[in-house]
Amino acid sequence: MRIPRIYHPEPLNAHSEIALSEDAANHVGRVLRMQPGQAIQLFDGSNQIFDASITQVDKKNVRVSLEEGVLSDNESPLNLHLGQVISRGEKMEFTIQKSIELGVNTITPLFSERCGVKLDGERLDKKLQQWQKIAIAACEQCGRNRIPEIRPVMQLEAWCAEQDDSLKLNLHPRASHSINTLPLPVNHVRLLIGPEGGLSADEIAMTSGYGFTDILLGPRVLRTETTALTAITALQVRFGDLG
Incomplete structure (x- = not known):
């Protein structure tokens, strides 16, 4: 399965653990039904992507552990x-x-x-x-x-x-x-x-x-x-x- 890409509305820091936003948590936990240990990828609008793994899933919250951020510029010159x-x-x-x-x-x-x-x-x-x-x-x-x-x-x-x-x-x-x-x-x-x-x-x-x-x-x-x-x-x- 393709690793899901998830937008996080706040700045991300490498090697930290965060809770996903409400919309993202609902998508990951209820729609995709992902479980602890599975991989996702996060981005925060800064042109970086962060590989991450899910550490906790419950009815309202999903927590993930972030790895190092990598610059990924896919924007057009126009x-x-x-x-x-x-x-x-x-x-x-x-x-x-x-x-x-x-x-x-x-x-x-x-x-x-x-x-x-x-x-x-x-x-x-x-x-x-x-x-x-x-x-x-x-x-x-x-x-x-x-x-x-x-x-x-x-x-x-x-x-x-x-x-x-x-x-x-x-x-x-x-x-x-x-x-x-x-x-x-x-x-x-x-x-x-x-x-x-x-x-x-x-x-x-x-x-x-x-x-x-x-x-x-x-x-x-x-x-x-x-x-x-x-x-x-x-x-x-x-x-x-x-x-």
């Missing part, structure tokens, strides 16, 4: 910030999970004119917590040792107006540029993906005013979740570490 207008149902969860597997560093969920999702207050807080847990689980699965940030939800224009030195890209079915025509090198990209119904004409004009470049992926119209993953893959192939 820093990608995804601005994703919130999609319905499981589509948003799917986009978060797969984009993190593909190397995205930061995700900001967005509201736009044609966003079909209404969230506020407690429901929104619960969604953000759920999305961050999905990000952690994606890192545990894919081998990343830094946890991407799921930022608080923003309005589209407020996100577009944020100042940084990234190449700013917006997918548009009538754009004249493709990812392959973008100049090299590129180290930071801010990628905007609209909702199922697309951005409105006013929103597209607004993104242009904030320095976004319209790009085209191909001749076919893609769903929002397909668009995000296709664009991220193409960017990683051209500027990052895929292919």
Whole structure:
């Protein structure tokens, strides 16, 4: 069986014994039903991994003994910030999970004119917590040792107006540029993906005013979740570490 990789939310120290977090203990003890003596691997977001062995399992707690930490950098040289207008149902969860597997560093969920999702207050807080847990689980699965940030939800224009030195890209079915025509090198990209119904004409004009470049992926119209993953893959192939 593959040795489980578990995220620990606090800094880890070699040759120490710790209790796993509540979520991790539930996964290791109740879901995987692991026992004392079995091996797991821990990471804390510092780009180190720690081999460990389980020393105690009971109904609520799992304790493990850590070995020496080893540097393990699986991050892409391309820093990608995804601005994703919130999609319905499981589509948003799917986009978060797969984009993190593909190397995205930061995700900001967005509201736009044609966003079909209404969230506020407690429901929104619960969604953000759920999305961050999905990000952690994606890192545990894919081998990343830094946890991407799921930022608080923003309005589209407020996100577009944020100042940084990234190449700013917006997918548009009538754009004249493709990812392959973008100049090299590129180290930071801010990628905007609209909702199922697309951005409105006013929103597209607004993104242009904030320095976004319209790009085209191909001749076919893609769903929002397909668009995000296709664009991220193409960017990683051209500027990052895929292919």
